[in-house]
Amino acid sequence: MVRRHEDWNVGLAEDLRDPEFAREFLLGAIDEEVPLQVALGKVIRATGVKEFAAKVRMASPNLLRTLNPRHNPTQDTLNRLLKPFRLKLSLAPSPTDRSAATPRRTS
Secondary structure, three states: OOOOOHHHHHHHHHHHOOHHHHHHHHHHHHHOOOOHHHHHHHHHHHHOHHHHHHHOOOOHHHHHHHHOOOOOOOHHHHHHHHHHHOOOOOOOOOOOOHHHHOOOOOO
């Protein structure tokens, strides 16, 4: 197994402190189907849990609980965490496969 060099993690953590980089990181993570709580956890821990909790006006333990994949935060809570990155959860139509959308006839 390949281990990433410690400097790589330090560099990523520094980059994630930049709100615009963090925003793009979150969008890219979602495109790669990384769970939102996991991606947010990476960004928030790089920023600093206490600092971020103060920014979103949430107690640190509650913030950490929200980031735990075993918990199911509300949409409002996730939007509260996404707001500093100028992001919010929403629904959008997904591209559909025509064969899946066409009803099948059985005889």
